[in-house]
Amino acid sequence: xxxxxxxxxxxxxxxxxxxxxxxxxxxxxxxxxxxxxxxxxxxxxxxxxxxxxxxxxxxxxxxxxxxxxxxxxxxxxxxxxxxxxxxxxxxxxxxxxxxxxxxxxxxxxxxxxxxxxxxxxxxxxxxxxxxxxxxxxxxxxxxxxxxxxxxxxxxxxxxxxxxxxxxxxxxxxxxxxxxxxxxxxxxxxxxxxxxxxxxxxxxxxxxxxxxxxxxxxxxxxxxxxxxxxxxxxxxxxxxxxxxxxxxxxxxxxxxxxxxxxxxxxxxxxxxxxxxxxxxxxxxxxxxxxxxxxxxxxxxxxxxxxxxxxxxxxxxxxxxxxxxxxxxxxxxxxxxxxxxxxxxxxxxxxxxxxxxxxxxxxxxxxxxxxxxxxxxxxxxxxxxxxxxxxxxxxxxxxxxxxxxxxxxxxxxxxxxxxxxxxxxxxxxxxxxxxxxxxxxxxxxxxxxxxxxxxxxxxxxxxxxxxxxxxxxxxxxxx
Amino acid sequence: xxxxxxxxxxxxxxxxxxxxxxxxxxxxxxxxxxxxxxxxxxxxxxxxxxxxxxxxxxxxxxxxxxxxxxxxxxxxxxxxxxxxxxxxxxxxxxxxxxxxxxxxxxxxxxxxxxxxxxxxxxxxxxxxxxxxxxxxxxxxxxxxxxxxxxxxxxxxxxxxxxxxxxxxxxxxxxxxxxxxxxxxxxxxxxxxxxxxxxxxxxxxxxxxxxxxxxxxxxxxxxxxxxxxxxxxxxxxxxxxxxxxxxxxxxxxxxxxxxxxxxxxxxxxxxxxxxxxxxxxxxxxxxxxxxxxxxxxxxxxxxxxxxxxxxxxxxxxxxxxxxxxxxxxxxxxxxxxxxxxxxxxxxxxxxxxxxxxxxxxxxxxxxxxxxxxxxxxxxxxxxxxxxxxxxxxxxxxxxxx
Numbered sequence: 001x002x003x004x005x006x007x008x009x010x011x012x013x014x015x016x017x018x019x020x021x022x023x024x025x026x027x028x029x030x031x032x033x034x035x036x037x038x039x040x041x042x043x044x045x046x047x048x049x050x051x052x053x054x055x056x057x058x059x060x061x062x063x064x065x066x067x068x069x070x071x072x073x074x075x076x077x078x079x080x081x082x083x084x085x086x087x088x089x090x091x092x093x094x095x096x097x098x099x100x101x102x103x104x105x106x107x108x109x110x111x112x113x114x115x116x117x118x119x120x121x122x123x124x125x126x127x128x129x130x131x132x133x134x135x136x137x138x139x140x141x142x143x144x145x146x147x148x149x150x151x152x153x154x155x156x157x158x159x160x161x162x163x164x165x166x167x168x169x170x171x172x173x174x175x176x177x178x179x180x181x182x183x184x185x186x187x188x189x190x191x192x193x194x195x196x197x198x199x200x201x202x203x204x205x206x207x208x209x210x211x212x213x214x215x216x217x218x219x220x221x222x223x224x225x226x227x228x229x230x231x232x233x234x235x236x237x238x239x240x241x242x243x244x245x246x247x248x249x250x251x252x253x254x255x256x257x258x259x260x261x262x263x264x265x266x267x268x269x270x271x272x273x274x275x276x277x278x279x280x281x282x283x284x285x286x287x288x289x290x291x292x293x294x295x296x297x298x299x300x301x302x303x304x305x306x307x308x309x310x311x312x313x314x315x316x317x318x319x320x321x322x323x324x325x326x327x328x329x330x331x332x333x334x335x336x337x338x339x340x341x342x343x344x345x346x347x348x349x350x351x352x353x354x355x356x357x358x359x360x361x362x363x364x365x366x367x368x369x370x371x372x373x374x375x376x377x378x379x380x381x382x383x384x385x386x387x388x389x390x391x392x393x394x395x396x397x398x399x400x401x402x403x404x405x406x407x408x409x410x411x412x413x414x415x416x417x418x419x420x421x422x423x424x425x426x427x428x429x430x431x432x433x434x435x436x437x438x439x440x441x442x443x444x445x446x447x448x449x450x451x452x453x454x455x456x457x458x459x460x461x462x463x464x465x466x467x468x469x470x471x472x473x474x475x476x477x
Numbered sequence: 478x479x480x481x482x483x484x485x486x487x488x489x490x491x492x493x494x495x496x497x498x499x500x501x502x503x504x505x506x507x508x509x510x511x512x513x514x515x516x517x518x519x520x521x522x523x524x525x526x527x528x529x530x531x532x533x534x535x536x537x538x539x540x541x542x543x544x545x546x547x548x549x550x551x552x553x554x555x556x557x558x559x560x561x562x563x564x565x566x567x568x569x570x571x572x573x574x575x576x577x578x579x580x581x582x583x584x585x586x587x588x589x590x591x592x593x594x595x596x597x598x599x600x601x602x603x604x605x606x607x608x609x610x611x612x613x614x615x616x617x618x619x620x621x622x623x624x625x626x627x628x629x630x631x632x633x634x635x636x637x638x639x640x641x642x643x644x645x646x647x648x649x650x651x652x653x654x655x656x657x658x659x660x661x662x663x664x665x666x667x668x669x670x671x672x673x674x675x676x677x678x679x680x681x682x683x684x685x686x687x688x689x690x691x692x693x694x695x696x697x698x699x700x701x702x703x704x705x706x707x708x709x710x711x712x713x714x715x716x717x718x719x720x721x722x723x724x725x726x727x728x729x730x731x732x733x734x735x736x737x738x739x740x741x742x743x744x745x746x747x748x749x750x751x752x753x754x755x756x757x758x759x760x761x762x763x764x765x766x767x768x769x770x771x772x773x774x775x776x777x778x779x780x781x782x783x784x785x786x787x788x789x790x791x792x793x794x795x796x797x798x799x800x801x802x803x804x805x806x807x808x809x810x811x812x813x814x815x816x817x818x819x820x821x822x823x824x825x826x827x828x829x830x831x832x833x834x835x836x837x838x839x840x841x842x843x844x845x846x847x848x849x850x851x852x853x854x855x856x857x858x859x860x861x862x863x864x865x866x867x868x869x870x871x872x873x874x875x876x877x
Binding site: 043045046061068073076084096099331 | 580584587589590600604637638732735741744871872
């Protein structure tokens with residue numbers, strides 16, 4: 001498959017150099033022009049991430065728009081006249097899903113030296129908290145005793161916010177082999193204005209940026225066997241790459257499953273992710289996650305009014321299902337200019353630097369885990385997400401020191417690369433990696449350590465033209 | 478002798494046909510009038526650009542008239558000056574609604590730097606901008622620590638959520654009409670909200686209204702500039718785009734038909750029956766939004782647009798391009814698009830009452846008819862695209 005694609009790509013490359021005889025094979029699009037197979041949309045611009053799967057049925061398109069309306073709705077504090085959407089908080093970081101996943105895209109960290117305080121709407125960076133110890137099988141982490149498993153910088157009236165997040169940066173300087181200098185910004189996180197007293201001295205902090213949501217339904221439909229096969233092949237192969245699956249509790253399946261979502265693959269399904277985010281980020285309870293995140297110390301939080309459903313969940317199952325379906329049916333956009341000569345050169349360099357060892361290009365999808373929360377349009381598609389969905393030790397520089405289920409403090413799940421080049425169009429930034437520290441693709445590569453160190457070394461040796469081509473390729477996906 | 482008479486007859490004909498050409502459209506369109514049944518992609522793209530230019534020009538003129546009325550209102554708030562400002566808002570919206578057919582392909586309105594989100598984002602979380610019945614002291618207006626300027630408002634727009642709308646048509650609408658708390662009519666904000674001493678922060682309310690109106694005019698002007706003729710701008714590139722430009726035109730029509738109009742603007746409202754899910758919920762003007770969106774699609778398809786001054790823009794169209802390949806399909810699509818316009822025109826005001834009731838409530842049936850027609854037309858458009866060799870859209874042609 002790879003060989004055939006390169007042959008085609010090289011042919012396209014030479015046509016791109018201006019020979020252009022109009023031979024039909026040379027102008028046929030490459031296999032991976034449609035990263036989502038038949039689900040792919042040919043979209044660019046601000047709305048690039050917001051289209052439904054191209055092959056969705058009429059009835060499902062209706063479900064999609066209804067799910068979207070709840071995805072972007074602002075939830076409001078109880079008591080409120082708009083009872084359909086009340087129950088925000090008592091502690092929260094955002095008022096809507098779209099508040100962090102802006103137009104289904106990626107959040108960004110606040111400006112350097114800014115604080116994320118109670119007046120500051122979240123910009124898509126959440127802070128996970130935990131302490132060392134034996135986690136329960138269902139939680140995967142031991143929550144910080146006063147502040148819980150997530151830090152909330154905002155609160156409803158009458159309840160104290162948990163505090164502010166303080167971010168400081170130190171420069172990390174380096175040089176490419178050709179002498180070009182670069183400076184990365186390494187963030188350090190701390191908390192101020194704590195509302196409920198000091199934090200546990202051994203608190204572990206995990207910053208997490210909101211990723212773009214395109215193709216999550218397709219990722220959910222990758223057969224588990226393929227992901228486990230990735231791990232087996234890597235284990236058997238020589239070299240430093242040894243990816244591992246995460247195994248996590250899923251509240252909807254009510255059993256342990258393979259993790260796929262989250263920066264440490266700590267979530268198995270979109271349903272669990274959504275219910276968890278409603279609860280953790282917005283304080284909206286659901287039938288699978290009925291408790292607000294107030295700890296025993298946070299008595300004002302415990303006493304605050306709940307949404308207008310008495311003791312019932314603040315989002316009902318039907319509405320939550322629509323929101324899950326909406327995300328599952330967000331379409332990946334087509335590649336941009338895949339046959340451009342520079343892009344084709346970049347593809348060769350991607351192979352040369354062994355990037356595909358972790359960023360596995362392609363799969364054939366099967367089906368999502370819950371039939372009512374997914375679409376048959378996702379099945380049987382040849383997709384190109386460029387991820388093995390496994391955990392890898394990425395070195396000291398990126399480690400956050402906070403384990404999550406079976407992921408260590410040094411491991412990160414390989415994120416998909418599809419759509420990266422369109423984050424600029426959709427969100428007006430290109431902040432990459434788990435906390436958005438990397439400004440663009442090249443910086444993201446420069447942060448690769450641990451199992452990826454050898455690949456990083458390859459890139460350091462590339463000259464300016466080669467680096468530009470590699471970046472162009474990744475941005476074309 | 479006979480041939481002299483014939484020659485004279487022919488000579489008589491020529492000036493008349495020249496006059497006819499000159500009357501149909503401004504210069505670019507005249508040059509795109511093609512022999513019957515044979516238009517090129519370039520001709521269609523060029524005429525589209527002229528149509529877009531006209532649409533944005535009319536919208537900008539309407540926004541400037543609104544700005545004028547807002548200035549009068551802010552200078553001397555009264556029931557009359559408020560009514561005049563509201564009238565100008567409604568009037569300008571007639572043109573903006575038709576320009577939404579130019580969205581969704583990353584053109585000047587919604588490319589990476591496009592201002593669409595600043596111009597027309599909805600629904601609004603009212604409490605983000607001003608006090609509401611639930612939270613009277615809330616919003617940017619009542620927060621005296623927040624400096625009101627075009628720059629700060631633009632930065633606050635959609636900050637921390639797509640509903641955190643600080644700018645654009647609907648922010649202005651909210652300021653002019655206030656919350657729609659009535660079951661039978663639009664918002665009933667009093668002009669006194671803008672009078673010092675009558676309501677807290679009236680001074681900031683006046684400044685906010687002036688500022689967002691100015692920002693709207695600026696944003697519309699920047700988009701119009703990209704479609705101006707004879708400049709080194711988006712239009713210049715678009716006119717040379719041939720098939721790719723035609724693809725963009727169709728993408729815009731299809732996405733507006735199914736996803737945005739049928740879906741976001743009609744189906745969501747039908748599902749929730751909620752006043753908040755209405756496009757123009759403060760003014761209760763949604764029924765006009767639906768009609769103008771449907772007409773905007775028709776304008777592009779037919780290559781025909783009626784300007785604010787009554788003149789007609791007419792020229793090479795998608796309809797003709799498709800008819801050149803499949804006449805029956807072109808007619809089918811034309812008929813379906815016309816049916817959507819009719820169905821939209823049949824929707825009765827106020828929209829938030831139309832959507833309420835059981836499945837067979839007459840208002841709901843009228844809205845559903847519009848949804849169904851728009852859904853069918855998006856399929857026809859996908860087929861039409863395929864007929865002219867375009868398959869790279871955001872929706873599939875139906876599988877036969």
